[in-house]
Amino acid sequence: MCTTISTTVPVTGAAKGGAGWFPVTAAVVGFDHATGSAAEHAVLLDFVDPDHGPGARVAVELDLAAGRALLVALEAVLAAADQVSAGSGGARAV
Amino acid sequence: MWNSFLTDERRGLVAEVTSIPAGDDSIHAYVARPDGAGPFPAVVLVHHMPGWDEIYREIGRRLADHGYLVISPDLYCRYGHGTPDDVAAAVRARGGVPDDEVVAICAAARDWLRSQPTNGRVGIMGSCSGGRHAVLAACRTGSFDAVVDLWGGGVVAAPEDATPQRPVAPIELTADLNAPLLGIFGDLDSSPTPAEVDRHEAELARHGKTFEFHRYPDAGHGFFYYHRTAYRPESAMDGWAKVFAFLHTHLASPGS
Numbered sequence: 001m002c003t004t005i006s007t008t009v010p011v012t013g014a015a016k017g018g019a020g021w022f023p024v025t026a027a028v029v030g031f032d033h034a035t036g037s038a039a040e041h042a043v044l045l046d047f048v049d050p051d052h053g054p055g056a057r058v059a060v061e062l063d064l065a066a067g068r069a070l071l072v073a074l075e076a077v078l079a080a081a082d083q084v085s086a087g088s089g090g091a092r093a094v
Numbered sequence: 095m096w097n098s099f100l101t102d103e104r105r106g107l108v109a110e111v112t113s114i115p116a117g118d119d120s121i122h123a124y125v126a127r128p129d130g131a132g133p134f135p136a137v138v139l140v141h142h143m144p145g146w147d148e149i150y151r152e153i154g155r156r157l158a159d160h161g162y163l164v165i166s167p168d169l170y171c172r173y174g175h176g177t178p179d180d181v182a183a184a185v186r187a188r189g190g191v192p193d194d195e196v197v198a199i200c201a202a203a204r205d206w207l208r209s210q211p212t213n214g215r216v217g218i219m220g221s222c223s224g225g226r227h228a229v230l231a232a233c234r235t236g237s238f239d240a241v242v243d244l245w246g247g248g249v250v251a252a253p254e255d256a257t258p259q260r261p262v263a264p265i266e267l268t269a270d271l272n273a274p275l276l277g278i279f280g281d282l283d284s285s286p287t288p289a290e291v292d293r294h295e296a297e298l299a300r301h302g303k304t305f306e307f308h309r310y311p312d313a314g315h316g317f318f319y320y321h322r323t324a325y326r327p328e329s330a331m332d333g334w335a336k337v338f339a340f341l342h343t344h345l346a347s348p349g350s
Contacts, residue, residue, distance in 0.1 A: 002223045002285065006187055028187040040314065040322070053174050055177070
C-alpha cells in the first residue's frame with residue numbers, strides 16, 4: 001500500500017552520504033514502501049537538502065520496533081543533553 | 095501468454111528513453127515496442143509510488159515483448175533527477191504528485207501514442223499508486239480502451255482522507271468510466287483492503303460497468319514484484335496471464 005504518511009521537519013545539521021558531508025536542511029519522517037529493507041513498509045528517515053536535488057539525501061529504513069527504540073534513545077540523549085546544557089554536567093544517557 | 099513464442103521467430107523489441115510534450119514543457123518517458131512496423135496495440139504504463147524505476151522498465155519491456163507499444167511517462171520528472179528512490183523520496187515529502195498533473199501527463203502520453211504506429215487501441219495500466227492513477231485517468235479523460243488496476247490503493251477513500259494532491263477518490267468518478275477494467279488484488283493487502291475492493295466492485299456493478307476483479311488469498315501488496323519479499327510466484331504468474339488475456343481481448347483483437 002502507499003500510505004503517503006510523511007512529515008517534514010526543518011532542521012539545521014549535516015549528514016554524511018556517499019559524496020561526503022553535506023548540510024541538512026530538512027528531516028522527512030514517513031512510513032511507507034521500503035526500498036532497501038526486506039519489509040513491505042518501513043519507518044523512513046530521510047535527512048535532506050532539497051535545494052541540492054534529490055540525491056542530497058541520507059536515508060534510513062527501520063521497522064516499527066527499531067523506530068520506537070530510536071525514539072527512546074533520542075529522548076534519553078536529549079534529556080541528558082538538556083542537563084548538560086543547563087550546567088548540571090556529568091549526566092549521561094548510557 | 096507466457097512462454098508461448100515459437101523458437102524460430104525472430105522477434106525483437108526496441109526500448110529507449112524519450113521526451114514527450116506535456117503541458118508547457120516536456121517530460122521523460124520510457125518507451126518499449128516490438129521491433130517492426132506495426133501497427134501495435136498500445137499501453138500507457140503508470141509507474142508506482144516507489145518511482146520510475148527498474149521494475150517498471152522491465153514491465154514495459156515485458157508488455158512490448160508480448161506485442162504492445164508501451165509508454166511509461168516519468169510522473170516525477172518535474173521534481174528533480176537522481177536515482178529512482180531518491181527522487182521518489184523527494185516526491186513523497188511533497189505529498190505526491192497532484193492528481194490533475196498525473197491525469198494531464200497520462201493524457202499527454204496517450205496523445206504521443208497517437209502519433210505512433212498503433213492499431214488505434216490504447217489501454218492504461220499501473221500498480222500501487224499507478225493503479226489508482228490508471229483508474230483516475232481513465233475516468234477523467236474517457237479516452238482509454240482498457241484499464242488495468244494492479245492493487246491500486248486509494249481508489250476507495252473517505253472524504254476525510256482527501257489531500258490537496260488527491261482531492262477526489264476515483265471511486266466517486268465510476269459513472270464516467272467508459273472502458274473495461276481489470277482489477278488484480280491480494281487479499282492480504284491493507285490498501286486496498288478486501289472490503290475496499292468489495293466497495294469498488296459493487297460501485298462498478300451498480301453503474302453497469304464492464305469489469306473483472308481477481309483476488310489472490312496468499313498475496314498482499316505488490317505480489318508481482320519478484321525483487322521484493324511480497325512476491326508470490328504462482329499468483330503473480332496467474333495474474334500476469336489475466337493481464338495478457340484482458341489486454342489481448344480489448345486492445346489486440348477487439349471484436350474478435
